[in-house]
């Protein structure tokens with residue numbers, strides 16, 4: 001049964017090589033950033049973002065201090081020389097995000113080894129008003145994981161121990177720096193699965209996953225981290241350690257404060273430990289790769305899959321023909337498993353259950369019926385682990401293919417499934433030949449990834465996309481961030497999805513927990529609500 005294990009190993013290689021690849025001056029996005037008028041923390045206090053949401057201007061908070069030699073001595077005293085990183089190459093990587101779109105110029109990366117060290121350095125930063133950015137695997141897609149100016153980067157990657165695993169309850173307790181893929185492998189060996197899986201698993205950390213409330217590829221089956229995370233430990237801006245590391249399924253004693261930290265993107269505290277509920281590994285996994293000719297058929301197929309596959313459905317992903325073309329053109333060794341005819345939509349459906357012959361029979365009956373009723377125009381069922389892995393490679397490879405194609409404007413939207421693809425078509429009509437509009441995502445969760453691949457970052461193109469996309473989403477009562485968070489990119493756009501009163505309360509909570517605003521400044525909440533004192 002080690003189907004999963006092998007799939008993950010194969011995927012790991014490709015994703016790892018992507019996530020860890022070096023910056024090169026040939027990369028168009030890197031060249032673009034280099035051309036931006038970026039300054040230095042104290043010296044050039046304004047950053048003009050001409051690639052983001054309509055040239056937003058961000059000003060450095062004047063109440064923040066700049067690093068001095070006493071600060072460095074203090075950090076070295078607490079963490080030891082080698083965990084106080086000033087090396088330029090290491091900093092270059094830590095200052096720039098996965099898309100090579102957001103770039104800060106921090107001069108310091110701190111690598112604490114335990115909660116006590118995190119507490120000491122935060123307490124110190126708070127008293128000195130040194131701003132900090134918590135960073136995990138730096139795979140975030142909204143500019144939340146890198147500094148905007150000279151913020152100190154704190155990465156808990158050295159805190160990567162599994163603390164306990166209870167085989168009866170399936171509850172895992174671990175440090176926040178554990179790499180997601182390592183947890184997946186560990187659990188696999190124990191006969192369990194992680195309820196979260198995503199393309200960046202080879203680099204992202206569980207602390208980063210919790211802090212972004214990551215969704216991923218199996219959300220349709222296991223649901224949100226708000227349900228699966230049973231407890232966590234977090235360190236507040238003033239160094240106080242908040243022990244909420246419960247391991248109980250049920251606990252109704254007062255407000256459940258851990259939920260504040262799930263999805264707060266490092267703006268309320270640094271997550272240092274996590275306890276998470278994991279389901280047992282099931283022995284039969286089947287994966288089908290299908291083609292549909294219109295979006296209505298994709299929708300109908302989703303309803304049918306939910307009804308007919310029911311409890312065994314574990315993924316329902318889609319990509320359109322534009323996404324497929326990108327994958328085929330930009331990723332080595334990837335081929336379309338279906339006939340050479342071009343199809344308009346492709347779906348990846350996975351089932352996971354405990355009875356091999358029953359599950360297969362159920363899936364085959366569903367596919368046969370869908371083919372006869374004309375919902376599916378073509379399809380193939382993975383015959384072995386290599387084929388299964390190659391199907392996943394197509395879907396998981398879309399972000400990488402987009403990156404290779406050049407500059408990309410990324411949107412991550414929750415929308416009613418029946419409306420979702422109309423937005424892609426409207427964007428295509430708006431942008432004409434000037435850009436390639438691509439749609440893919442987690443159809444089973446109503447989560448569209450709308451990406452606009454352009455020859456260059458261009459204000460004219462951006463003005464065609466924003467605020468149109470946000471207004472359209474708001475009009476259909478969707479969310480402008482389904483799973484990636486708000487980060488720097490969408491901090492000022494939160495009102496498209498949340499009422500004024502709600503955002504005001506969020507700002508009050510932020511001020512209560514982080515009165516000096518040192519934790520991940522300029523991100524998540526609108527700058528207008530976070531006045532500098």
Ligand code: FAD
Nearest residue numbers: 136137138139140144199205207208209214215216266271
């Ligand atoms: P980072 O990118 O380092 O940080 C993300 C945010 O969390 C930042 O705001 C940071 O300040 C904060 N943070 C990080 N660690 C901590 C901590 N210990 N305490 C407090 N705050 C912290 N996302 C999905 O939801 N679903 C997907 O399917 C998905 N697929 C992806 C595929 C690819 C190829 C890539 C590159 C990204 C994908 N992402 C996806 C986005 C990203 O991987 C997730 O958001 C992930 O959870 C980020 O984890 P990280 O450790 O890399 O965090």
Ligand code: MLT
Nearest residue numbers: 199396398399412441449
């Ligand atoms: C995905 O589903 O592939 C990820 O969320 C990344 C992306 O949106 O590009």
Ligand code: ZN
Nearest residue numbers: 216442449483
């Ligand atoms: Zn996604």
